[in-house]
Amino acid sequence: MRQLRIARHEMQQRFAxxxxxxxxxxxxxESGDPGxxxxxxxxxxxxxxxxxEFDLLLAPGENLFEKYEQESAPRRKRVSRKLG
Structure with missing residues (x-):
């Protein structure tokens, strides 16, 4: 966004x-703060x-629901083999 503003010769205060x-x-x-x-x-x-280009703002980088499901799914644990 900064490059576009500068290309238009618009000062930061005026654009704000x-x-x-x-x-x-x-x-x-301009620094990409999502807040x-x-x-x-x-x-x-x-x-x-x-x-x-509005839809690019809303395009998720990751599916948070899938991420949660993967993290909360039970994980298989390996059983150690003891030699002896």
């Missing part, structure tokens, strides 16, 4: 004002003419 967020929040967005509200991300995509 247009987004309706503080400059530190814009900085967090920023989805509304701010949608507005940023709109201002950058990239609203068609």
């Amino acid at each position: 004002d247009r987004l309706g967020v503080s400059r530190p929040t814009l900085g967090r967005m 920023v509200s989805i509304g701010a991300w949608v507005k940023a995509l709109e201002l950058l003419d990239r609203l068609d």
Whole structure:
């Protein structure tokens, strides 16, 4: 997002004002902080003419339900063989 803003010759404070967020929040967005509200991300995509890429924001990197099921599934334990 930072590269797109800079390519448009837009200063960080001005872009933050247009987004309706503080400059530190814009900085967090530009560094990829997932804690920023989805509304701010949608507005940023709109201002950058990239609203068609909205689905990329929601694309999960991993299925958390599958991960939980795998972690909570019982694991087989090997029985040690004692020689003797």
